[in-house]
Amino acid sequence: MAERSHITGGEAVVRALAAHGTDLVFGIPGTHNLELYRHLGRYGIQHLTPRHEQGAGYAADGYARTTGRPGVAVTTTGPALLNIAAAVGQAYSDSVPLLVISPGMPLRHPRQSTGLLHEMPSQTEAFRHIAAFSHRVSSVAEIGVAVARAFTLFQSGRPRPVHIEIPLDLLETAEPAGEPRVAPWTAFPRPAPQAVAEAAAVLGAARRPALILGGGARGASDAARALAKRLGAPVVTSANGKGVVPESHPLSLGVALHSPAVQKWLTDRDVVLAVGTELAESDLWSGPLTLNGTLIRVDLDPAQMYAGLPADLALVGDAGEVLRDLLAAVAQCPGDDTPAAVAQLRAARDPESASRDARWLPFLTVIRSVLAPDAVITSDSAQACYYGALPHLPVDPPGRYLHPTGFGTLGYALPAAIGAKAACPERQVVALSGDGGLQFSVQELGTATQLGLPLPVVVFDNGGYGEIRDEMTARGDAPVGVDLPSVDLPALARAYGGHGARVTTPDELAAALRAALTTPGPTVITVPEAVSESVPEEADR
Incomplete structure (x- = not known):
């Protein structure tokens, strides 16, 4: 599609989304976002209309979790944007790449209330506290920068939701936009070789190892399964880690971090390898775990090394890459656990809730x-x-x-x-x-x-x-x-x-x-x- 020197803010939004491979957006048209809707078909982007903006946010979330690509939702101003706030909070909690685009008050709108339709004191201030960031642009050219910034976050760090606000007068204004900005591919951080070697040595010497897998391990399924087999280590997952390894696998305990029997068993492990999980109250349904062994944490987010249970050994990086590095470095583990032992633990776990379930x-x-x-x-x-x-x-x-x-x-x-x-x-x-x-x-x-x-x-x-x-x-x-x-x-x-x-x-x-x-x-x-x-x-x- 030939580039033009001047395009409207609405077209700049759609062009930037198309440049990043967006093929479907969820949203509800409103008085203030019609210029954006005008250009969706021209750039080959399909649209699905939920009946409520909260539904648009959850639908975009489901799209993102299923495909691994960012989900995009479009709202209009004020109440429509606030309607999607709960979905943004959920995406933040579960590390889902969700992009919400909305109009905002005009560029030179006075801080004093004027009674403009859908007016609120500050949409960006509201969303700055529930999203990774909220970016209000001030020119058509900046729109491409803001969208590229969002996609850079999605593909280079812990994915979390982003809100971009386009002043409603800027949506209709034609200005120079320049070439489309595209988020650069960036390498994930990778732990130093000596850190991997130290963790591999600890794992190789473990007699009672365990693996805890969260949603951050979803891209590391094969490596996690191979490492569990080599270590003879039972695997327990969080809710978001459900299915990272086959729950039919003889070493799998499934989603069982909330089980008192499993928590007691983890206390006795000499090494616990926790991958892509917060080890949070929402995973445990109780207070913090008590671990007597060495805790090795693998996470893309460095802050997780200090959250909940601090790591004894910290490996910051993409779960798949780190687990493959560990698999290459760790020796066969003399672990005592066998599928029979896992079956016994399952037998101890299941009666805890049998009457309820x-x-x-x-x-x-x-x-x-x-x-x-x-x-x-x-x-x-x-x-x-x-x-x-x-x-x-x-x-x-x-x-x-x-x-x-x-x-x-x-x-x-x-x-x-x-x-x-x-x-x-x-x-x-x-x-x-x-x-x-x-x-x-x-x-x-x-x-x-x-x-x-x-x-x-x-x-x-x-x-x-x-x-x-x-x-x-x-x-x-x-x-x-x-x-x-x-x-x-x-x-x-x-x-x-x-x-x-x-x-x-x-x-x-x-x-x-x-x-x-x-x-x-x-x-x-x-x-x-x-x-x-x-x-x-x-x-x-």
Whole structure:
């Protein structure tokens, strides 16, 4: 496409996105961003319209987690931008490359309020505290610089969300823009050879090693599996690390950092190698781990070496590169752990929550049996997801499990599934949610219908906010505000142009899920749960 000396700010935004390979944006047109929308088709960028900006943010998040490429969302000013704030907070918590672009007040807008439509004191100040940075540009030429800055962050460090604000008068103004700026490819940091050698020597001498893998290890699946085998080291993951190594592997403990039995076992390890994980309360569901052995941490973010549990040995760099270096340097480990020992630990772990989790297991088993190995599963902050699917629905590296960890937003599963399906229409994508969480973003059933691709949404219905109900009961309080009137969610899906079913047995769920995977549009499948009167064993989740 021939370059012109003067282009509008709206075109400069779209041109910069196209230069970085953006092929799809999520957003809602508004009075102040129409000049940007004018140019999307000209630059070959597709657009999907969610029903709420929070849904746009979660959809872009799901797109990013599934593809490994940045997700892009466009809002208009004021309330629209604030609507996406929760999704930006979730992306920050889970290290997701999310770019949010919005108009802002005009360049020379007075600080004194004038009552301009969608006016607020400072959008950039608001987002500076929830994103990696918020950049307000002051010229058309600066737009390309700001977008390149965002993509440089995404590909050279710990990926986190970015907000770029374009003054609304600048969107319509034609100015010199120069050649498109493209983020340079930069090498990840790499630990010094002597640091790798020291860590390899410690690992090679370990008799009771363990691996903890987080979301930062996702690109290191093969190396992590090979290193675990060489060390004879069992592997436990965080929620974001789910499926980095096959959960069917004999050395895998799956998502079990929250298990008291596994935490006690980790205390006794002489060496723990933690890769791409914060070891945070949201991973542990409790206070900090107590480790008596040497802690080796591998992370792209140097700050993680001092967060939570400080590293005894710190290896700053890309997880895949560092683990491959360790694999080349470490000798065969005389570790005592065997698959039989891991099986014994699993046997000690599972009874801790057996009575609580039993209601979900038969349904999760059939979900796994129906889905393809490379299926993408999204989940919500729902009991059936963090108590049920995270530890009990196995995922291997070809698939993905997307969960809103840390920030813990509700309403993530459905729009994230839309983003994943839009990114990979040929792959199976299934959303898991609860009735309370789904209703935070249930309007996105309209978006899923518009997308026109098969998208099952399995909803475990416990009559409201089950976790908070259980916490109130555990405190000895009478439940208040947690019991929601029953909603016919399958009928609501049909009202949006989708499909719905209500099942009560695993066999019925299997049949409904198989049908939903080949039926265009969303299919909401509800699984009613009996509301338990008992206090859960881990009511402080």
